[in-house]
Amino acid sequence: MAELEKAVEGYGCQVQRVSRGEAVGQGESLRFVIPSGQTMELVYDLDKTGNILGKLNPSPVPPPDLPGIAPPRLDHMLINAEEVGEAGAFFQKVLGFRMTEQVLDANGHQLGVWLERSHSPHDIAIVNGPNGALHHFAFWLDDWDEVRKAADILAFNGVQIDQGPTRHGVTRGNTIYFFDPLGIRNEVFTGGYRPDPDFPSITWTEDQFGRGLFYYENVISQRFLRFHT
Amino acid sequence: MAELEKAVEGYGCQVQRVSRGEAVGQGESLRFVIPSGQTMELVYDLDKTGNILGKLNPSPVPPPDLPGIAPPRLDHMLINAEEVGEAGAFFQKVLGFRMTEQVLDANGHQLGVWLERSHSPHDIAIVNGPNGALHHFAFWLDDWDEVRKAADILAFNGVQIDQGPTRHGVTRGNTIYFFDPLGIRNEVFTGGYRPDPDFPSITWTEDQFGRGLFYYENVISQRFLRFHT
């Protein structure tokens, strides 16, 4: 933790230590503002609650009567940055993320980067937009049929779907975006590849990015580009 | 066949008999123009070709290397009619179709009807539009994963998808619409219910028909309403 603190400070971010217990269920943490303006917190040791499957001879499937979409875990998040390259460099140089994909404009300037630390196509993505903004959180679903079930549950409950069910070109996953009652965009996501540490990054050019964003629609929706500040 | 000929003529349509062999692979048929202006042909005895599975100890699955979407059969078609009620009555009274669903405007006037003769949610559907027009043909797929595979194949080949993957409220099936190189709309379709002959018809009101058309999107796309004449 001291090592990480030093690395973050060495990059010019002011770090605040948060003690165990200041936030419910959290051990000690480091809190700081990243170059693109969002506040980030690195937490060591979280209380684990809600393991409904158990650790001794557990059922491999959750109880069949869980309400709602019931995603098993968070998958990733997407934030905005005025300078995508600078924002991404922080995660790569200081926190050890690897870049799986990027979008470049005609001048070779980064418009978006996808970064991972867990053998997934992205744990965090950064796309051009105002500093400090959140674009969406994404919840993991186990497969394409869970994606349909999620769409059915959203429509059954009158929730506005923003896009999908569809497939991303970037990450190759299947997806639905929808708005929660606060107007924040959420995603359910499944699939994608499993990059090894030596996975060669994929590059998209801006003119071909319609397929990269939504492979079936091949359009860049203006509504989708809106973010939440 | 004589009986059907009498029934169609009794409804006021002029019937032309087509002899066995005039059209390749077809037995004798009756050809006539239905009240909404499309030409229809009732064929007795079609040559069966292309049964790749065979009739003796057949494989239950097609050879794994069939190219393209490879739908196992046609499912239904949708045509347009200026007077939907009149067009539907012909199919029900003369040809023994049953109505599974209908859309009514605020005056109780039929804007669309879904008709079946094969324990499926629709073998033919008729929606308000110009007489003589075809809206789409639909090909059957075996399940939701085949729908994704179809979307992948369409996008891989640069085919324009009109709508989907999504779900219909009417028929409850999953679907994609896309345009073939002639600009004609095609559909791939799966799911839906299995109505018995005493299935009570479902009614949609025009104001709720957004969910009836596309359950996830809840909008009536103007592009989708375009037809082919």
Next chain:
Amino acid sequence: MAELEKAVEGYGCQVQRVSRGEAVGQGESLRFVIPSGQTMELVYDLDKTGNILGKLNPSPVPPPDLPGIAPPRLDHMLINAEEVGEAGAFFQKVLGFRMTEQVLDANGHQLGVWLERSHSPHDIAIVNGPNGALHHFAFWLDDWDEVRKAADILAFNGVQIDQGPTRHGVTRGNTIYFFDPLGIRNEVFTGGYRPDPDFPSITWTEDQFGRGLFYYENVISQRFLRFHT
């Protein structure tokens, strides 16, 4: 109804008329013993209850929180007969069923027949065994993912699975067999083809019937052949 009564009696079965209301929710019916010894009842007009989706602007999907496997309908049943050919002839000649598939022994004697009246691969099947016996009832599921969900729910509840998830060669459907608390075999079933009335019957020879019964296992399980009397 009088016509059917005459046809059944003409075949040599004694028919008992059951009045509307004698059985809850049933209209008038004909009750008789079929040649293979099971009691059959043909009912005209059943009360329709439990339509959870409704008839006006219905949701196309059931409420997401239905408990258990929640199959949307019964699909078919399999009964036993000492003389399969004789038992099947009754359904074909008197009740208008069509044969989709059959198994023949080396002498061309029928060991099993699959019969339909609803454009499905089977509404009733008859397999060699003692007269009067029931082999299983089958419930419809919407696709292969529902089959996995059913297996998960069965295992979660400690129910003994007899066979599956697997695929039948006959009917081409996906399936699980399991025993209910009374020891009666039940099936969940999905898929299969949609035969038109001129569908040419499929024939299996006894020596190849391992693939016909369970395509993946290619064995005829002795446990599976047991029936319930």
Next chain:
Amino acid sequence: MAELEKAVEGYGCQVQRVSRGEAVGQGESLRFVIPSGQTMELVYDLDKTGNILGKLNPSPVPPPDLPGIAPPRLDHMLINAEEVGEAGAFFQKVLGFRMTEQVLDANGHQLGVWLERSHSPHDIAIVNGPNGALHHFAFWLDDWDEVRKAADILAFNGVQIDQGPTRHGVTRGNTIYFFDPLGIRNEVFTGGYRPDPDFPSITWTEDQFGRGLFYYENVISQRFLRFHT
């Protein structure tokens, strides 16, 4: 690499350095025999061939006409060891693997361990059996429908399926085992969870391991326990 060499030698294994180019497409590597008797090779820098999707604006799906099961990657392997605990300790202490699951006999002795380094439920598993033996290699499939497609392709080609389609309790994945023409067991596998580095290990007791091995069948097949030496 020098560091790893030291660690492996420090554990008592004799290490052989293999130069770049001695094996086709491989960079420098370390070769040694692990405590359970199998030869292991750690390779730095593999030539990457066969990336059919490309690195610039790639299709997110493989060409639709790939033959056979076409798994996108290897997933894991299972080897045997007389002393499972000792064999597993090597991977954990020297190579940094984490234990996700274990099976214990009534005396608390390890009969099997599942180990990972890539946020997957297992990259390697070790189960009681003769030293030096290989139980199976497993190929990744993207979902449960790919598992069915694999079963269809195996059966279509007359390949003997050993077990499945089914689900494991351990790892929670869906699976089929089958034998290749050399008699070696292979697996296709999908699903499972994504353990973080602080994932608490799961323990199975031997008496409950039927569900752990095959959740639907709840039996420990004697055929399945056979290994390949």
